[in-house]
Amino acid sequence: xxxxxxxxxxxxxxxxxxxxxxxxxxxxxxxxxxxxxxxxxxxxxxxxxxxxxxxxxxxxxxxxxxxxxxxxxxxxxxxxxxxxxxxxxxxxxxxxxxxxxxxxxxxxxxxxxxxxxxxxxxxxxxxxxxxxxxxxxxxxxxxxxxxxxxxxxxxxxxxxxxxxxxxxxxxxxxxxxxxxxxxxxxxxxxxxxxxxxxxxxxxxxxxxxxxxxxxxxxxxxxxxxxxxxxxxxxxxxxxxxxxxxxxxxxxxxxxxxxxxxxxxxxxxxxxxxxxxxxxxxxxxxxxxxxxxxxxxxxxxxxxxxxxxxxxxxxxxxxxxxxxxxxxxxxxxxxxxxxxxxxxxxxxxxxxxxxxxxxxxxxxxxxxxxxxxxxxxxxxxxxxxxxxxxxxxxxxxxxxxxxxxxxxxxxxxxxxxxxxxxxxxxxxxxxxxxxx
Numbered sequence: 082x083x084x085x086x087x088x089x090x091x092x093x094x095x096x097x098x099x100x101x102x103x104x105x106x107x108x109x110x111x112x113x114x115x116x117x118x119x120x121x122x123x124x125x126x127x128x129x130x131x132x133x134x135x136x137x138x139x140x141x142x143x144x145x146x147x148x149x150x151x152x153x154x155x156x157x158x159x160x161x162x163x164x165x166x167x168x169x170x171x172x173x174x175x176x177x178x179x180x181x182x183x184x185x186x187x188x189x190x191x192x193x194x195x196x197x198x199x200x201x202x203x204x205x206x207x208x209x210x211x212x213x214x215x216x217x218x219x220x221x222x223x224x225x226x227x228x229x230x231x232x233x234x235x236x237x238x239x240x241x242x243x244x245x246x247x248x249x250x251x252x253x254x255x256x257x258x259x260x261x262x263x264x265x266x267x268x269x270x271x272x273x274x275x276x277x278x279x280x281x282x283x284x285x286x287x288x289x290x291x292x293x294x295x296x297x298x299x300x301x302x303x304x305x306x307x308x309x310x311x312x313x314x315x316x317x318x319x320x321x322x323x324x325x326x327x328x329x330x331x332x333x334x335x336x337x338x339x340x341x342x343x344x345x346x347x348x349x350x351x352x353x354x355x356x357x358x359x360x361x362x363x364x365x366x367x368x369x370x371x372x373x374x375x376x377x378x379x380x381x382x383x384x385x386x387x388x389x390x391x392x393x394x395x396x397x398x399x400x401x402x403x404x405x406x407x408x409x410x411x412x413x414x415x416x417x418x419x420x421x422x423x424x425x426x427x428x429x430x431x432x433x434x435x436x437x438x439x440x441x442x443x444x445x446x447x448x449x450x451x452x453x454x455x456x457x458x459x460x461x462x463x464x465x466x467x468x469x470x471x472x473x474x475x476x477x478x479x480x481x482x483x484x485x486x487x488x489x490x491x492x493x494x495x496x497x498x499x500x501x502x503x504x505x506x507x508x509x510x511x512x513x514x515x516x
Contacts, residue, residue, distance in 0.1 A: 137184025
């Protein structure tokens with residue numbers, strides 16, 4: 082017994098002195114599904130499974146003869162029609178009447194950096210003028226696909242590895258894609274349908290049975306074992322006599338150099354820059370405008386995009402008010418808002434701005450508290466979120482118009498009329514006096 086206890090103590094001591102770099106969490110086993118609520122069976126919020134977030138593209142959402150635009154679709158849980166559910170009791174439905182759209186649902190999960198992961202999902206689509214179960218119009222393409230963002234940025238329009246497109250009209254079909262997880266330790270997966278360019282009474286898609294699994298674990302990097310360098314033999318000590326000191330020569334003073342005048346560099350003028358500030362407000366009355374009692378809210382992600390790359394991303398804080406992006410070069414930009422799952426946008430999710438040198442542009446984004454799960458509500462119509470330039474400097478009179486201008490004009494005419502009447506009375510007086 083004493084020998085066994087001594088062995089355990091020695092073993093515990095050995096583990097205790099191991100370097101921290103050698104003690105690592107075990108990677109996720111192959112075949113384990115990393116997706117939360119893969120069959121969309123969980124409670125739904127704002128039409129989407131609460132484990133998933135909604136996303137969509139809003140591109141020139143207006144009437145166009147070619148229908149080459151994309152608008153916001155509607156999300157809902159499918160529980161009624163059995164053939165629209167692949168397994169379980171629910172599936173995720175996304176669709177809208179008549180209007181072209183592009184969007185879906187997304188989810189961010191943790192995964193070991195360097196892991197090779199595979200995303201697979203089953204999709205179904207329907208495009209028709211008639212009600213179900215009438216067959217779909219085969220000339221319409223739903224362009225369904227899945228994607229993986231290897232670094233988990235949560236931006237569908239940048240850095241996503243997309244699969245090929247499928248068009249599973251009136252049938253269930255799987256689609257897959259693989260990617261290698263980056264150093265962030267997380268990935269974002271996307272399910273996408275794209276009906277841009279088409280208009281039918283019914284433009285619908287369904288998703289079910291999603292899996293994300295590790296197909297190749299990260300390669301472990303061996304930790305080098307420290308080696309002891311060989312000892313260098315020390316030379317034998319000898320009794321060497323010290324050299325006789327040599328007197329130092331007297332230093333000759335150097336001639337004093339005449340200072341050379343160096344002209345100061347000409348200051349380079351600082352180029353004029355611009356700034357964008359964003360206010361995310363609680364649109365309690367859901368009218369798409371910020372009224373006097375509707376203040377700032379926290380948790381809304383604001384992203385600034387210059388057409389080539391993301392300039393910056395900030396999250397709003399109600400205590401700090403608006404968020405600003407200073408020192409911007411003049412030119413076109415796109416401002417995006419991403420509201421948390423507990424809220425529902427009441428304005429559009431993106432705003433284009435054209436910055437001039439020295440200009441400050443304010444952008445207002447509105448959202449309201451989402452309805453609790455299970456409570457049916459009508460989504461508010463999205464009001465456009467227009468950018469506004471900064472107010473004129475103090476001391477510059479604002480242009481007046483309307484009733485004030487009219488009043489001033491009437492007063493001027495009245496004064497002229499009084500003078501004319503007075504002149505007429507004086508003329509009549511002198512005429513009668515001369516008689």
